Amino acid sequence: MHTDSFYIGVDIGGTTVKLAVVTPEGTIKDKWEIPTDLKNKGERIVHDIKQTIFEKIDRLEIPKTSVIGVGVGAPGFLDSISGFVYEAINLGWIDYSLGSDLEEMTGWPVFVENDANLAALGENWKGSGENSNDLLAVTLGTGVGGGVVANGELLNGANGTAGEIGHITVVPDGGAPCNCGKTGCLETVASATGIVRVAKEKLVDNQASSLNASVPLTAKDIFDAAAENDPVSEEVITYVTNVLGMSIANMANVLNPSKIVIGGGVSKAGDSLLIPLRKAFDKYALKRVREAATFEVAVLGNDAGVLGGAYMVKKRLENK
Amino acid sequence: MHTDSFYIGVDIGGTTVKLAVVTPEGTIKDKWEIPTDLKNKGERIVHDIKQTIFEKIDRLEIPKTSVIGVGVGAPGFLDSISGFVYEAINLGWIDYSLGSDLEEMTGWPVFVENDANLAALGENWKGSGENSNDLLAVTLGTGVGGGVVANGELLNGANGTAGEIGHITVVPDGGAPCNCGKTGCLETVASATGIVRVAKEKLVDNQASSLNASVPLTAKDIFDAAAENDPVSEEVITYVTNVLGMSIANMANVLNPSKIVIGGGVSKAGDSLLIPLRKAFDKYALKRVREAATFEVAVLGNDAGVLGGAYMVKKRLENK
Numbered sequence: 001m002h003t004d005s006f007y008i009g010v011d012i013g014g015t016t017v018k019l020a021v022v023t024p025e026g027t028i029k030d031k032w033e034i035p036t037d038l039k040n041k042g043e044r045i046v047h048d049i050k051q052t053i054f055e056k057i058d059r060l061e062i063p064k065t066s067v068i069g070v071g072v073g074a075p076g077f078l079d080s081i082s083g084f085v086y087e088a089i090n091l092g093w094i095d096y097s098l099g100s101d102l103e104e105m106t107g108w109p110v111f112v113e114n115d116a117n118l119a120a121l122g123e124n125w126k127g128s129g130e131n132s133n134d135l136l137a138v139t140l141g142t143g144v145g146g147g148v149v150a151n152g153e154l155l156n157g158a159n160g161t162a163g164e165i166g167h168i169t170v171v172p173d174g175g176a177p178c179n180c181g182k183t184g185c186l187e188t189v190a191s192a193t194g195i196v197r198v199a200k201e202k203l204v205d206n207q208a209s210s211l212n213a214s215v216p217l218t219a220k221d222i223f224d225a226a227a228e229n230d231p232v233s234e235e236v237i238t239y240v241t242n243v244l245g246m247s248i249a250n251m252a253n254v255l256n257p258s259k260i261v262i263g264g265g266v267s268k269a270g271d272s273l274l275i276p277l278r279k280a281f282d283k284y285a286l287k288r289v290r291e292a293a294t295f296e297v298a299v300l301g302n303d304a305g306v307l308g309g310a311y312m313v314k315k316r317l318e319n320k
Numbered sequence: 321m322h323t324d325s326f327y328i329g330v331d332i333g334g335t336t337v338k339l340a341v342v343t344p345e346g347t348i349k350d351k352w353e354i355p356t357d358l359k360n361k362g363e364r365i366v367h368d369i370k371q372t373i374f375e376k377i378d379r380l381e382i383p384k385t386s387v388i389g390v391g392v393g394a395p396g397f398l399d400s401i402s403g404f405v406y407e408a409i410n411l412g413w414i415d416y417s418l419g420s421d422l423e424e425m426t427g428w429p430v431f432v433e434n435d436a437n438l439a440a441l442g443e444n445w446k447g448s449g450e451n452s453n454d455l456l457a458v459t460l461g462t463g464v465g466g467g468v469v470a471n472g473e474l475l476n477g478a479n480g481t482a483g484e485i486g487h488i489t490v491v492p493d494g495g496a497p498c499n500c501g502k503t504g505c506l507e508t509v510a511s512a513t514g515i516v517r518v519a520k521e522k523l524v525d526n527q528a529s530s531l532n533a534s535v536p537l538t539a540k541d542i543f544d545a546a547a548e549n550d551p552v553s554e555e556v557i558t559y560v561t562n563v564l565g566m567s568i569a570n571m572a573n574v575l576n577p578s579k580i581v582i583g584g585g586v587s588k589a590g591d592s593l594l595i596p597l598r599k600a601f602d603k604y605a606l607k608r609v610r611e612a613a614t615f616e617v618a619v620l621g622n623d624a625g626v627l628g629g630a631y632m633v634k635k636r637l638e639n640k
Contacts, residue, residue, distance in 0.1 A: 157576020158612035256477020292478035
């Protein structure tokens with residue numbers, strides 16, 4: 001029987017829900033995942049979460065009273081104070097009282113955050129952020145996500161929409177359409193799909209490029225071909241890192257972060273991404289902003305969200 | 321003899337130091353200014369401030385014990401926690417312990433902030449901000465300044481450089497040189513001098529424009545001529561508001577403010593500025609970000625800084 005205390009971190013995604021039992025020091029005691037049940041506008045998701053946590057702590061012989069609280073990340077816009085989800089399109093939730101429902105079902109304090117913000121928090125606690133008071137996290141995956149820590153606190157904004165770095169406009173006119181309804185967003189250039197889109201545009205006039213052999217074309221193919229000096233791939237990466245570096249510099253001139261953490265699938269390119277990115281950032285950032293900021297690659301991968309959930313419980317209960 | 325409590329707000333500028341005695345409710349009991357003595361790297365400034373405050377409260381018959389604290393704004397980069405000024409180029413200060421020096425001289429608690437941040441705080445307290453927890457203040461004067469309130473707190477960043485909205489890059493390549501050493505900054509387009517610069521570029525090919533009669537040309541002349549349907553002026557204002565609206569939208573997609581307050585000399589253009597600006601903002605901001613944000617013109621003018629100083633004292637002492 002465990003008499004120690006634990007936090008539960010929950011990271012709800014459109015395909016799976018990731019969960020972890022975490023110690024107050026941030027060690028993952030156990031982690032697992034369950035499928036996200038999207039049927040009937042996701043009405044079973046919260047019940048499934050309760051069920052799997054109860055089974056898990058039972059198996060780990062952790063008494064219910066040893067769980068201090070649950071920190072949940074959801075992919076959408078929400079009020080992190082009340083735990084109310086305005087909308088989480090991928091889950092089918094609109095105006096849903098996630099926090100209080102899960103609290104009622106489990107009997108534990110439940111805290112809710114946007115999933116990208118929660119990942120930033122986790123990365124800041126146990127990953128590359130090193131508990132920075134001023135952190136900018138940029139996730140380059142299928143889309144471009146972001147999370148901002150300022151004055152030591154996550155930034156949520158007036159209606160839970162802060163940190164939407166992927167939707168800053170980088171092509172003012174005639175940019176590619178974005179899922180958000182606008183055009184020319186950073187996401188249309190610097191996400192994994194954006195990088196491929198940019199490359200395909202260039203390939204139209206470059207039938208000889210070795211990239212044409214890659215079907216389907218991925219962002220990784222483009223980084224790999226650039227490493228082999230394929231000129232089209234080099235051009236794509238120069239363009240993408242210039243646009244991304246300028247966007248990050250523009251944010252940094254306003255946020256003045258000490259850490260800029262790059263995560264998501266595209267960040268696996270490592271120095272092939274970071275070196276030109278830092279060069280572009282240095283060109284567009286103010287001198288004092290450059291001096292303050294270090295670039296890091298996110299290291300926690302899929303654990304960032306559940307660790308962020310645990311940390312949120314810790315912080316919120318401490319501040320009570 | 322007054323037995324009430326008062327705050328002192330001080331706004332140090334390159335030409336004058338503005339001061340005010342402020343009640344806890346934010347009413348200015350008295351305000352005045354003294355010249356800024358820039359001789360010998362500004363070494364007399366703090367002494368002059370002490371002197372004039374002592375004389376003033378003596379004349380107002382306010383006992384020294386009725387002054388709760390002093391809030392000072394300085395034009396530069398500084399650590400608002402320690403009151404240490406890294407650099408305030410216009411005053412000649414480098415690595416100067418402003419806060420502790422003035423504290424020692426006066427015996428009162430002294431709190432220090434960047435002047436643009438302090439103006440944002442004042443405008444949020446007693447002006448157009450209406451105590452928003454998430455405010456973006458943009459000052460369009462000789463330069464473009466900014467201040468950000470997020471989670472109810474001023475954003476300072478890692479080394480006091482947060483809020484430098486004027487130096488986000490709006491022309492990635494071949495932009496006009498900026499005072500900061502970069503090129504293509506927002507300040508080169510949307511400040512009073514930037515607007516004139518943009519107009520002069522256009523006038524080279526438009527000798528017939530009525531604007532050519534204005535010598536020296538000012539931003540006000542351009543807004544006035546646009547009101548009379550001068551095509552060059554209309555083009556300038558469309559371009560400037562589009563660039564500025566996009567920049568504010570980009571910041572807002574990350575900060576998600578409920579209030580966007582536009583101040584500085586250029587804001588006197590009122591609706592001729594605000595209407596096209598809001599239109600551009602709406603084009604480039606996310607839907608939820610648009611829904612959350614209202615645009616306001618700053619109303620406090622030169623009083624914003626001293627009121628912000630008073631508010632800072634109030635907030636910092638409350639939080640102790």
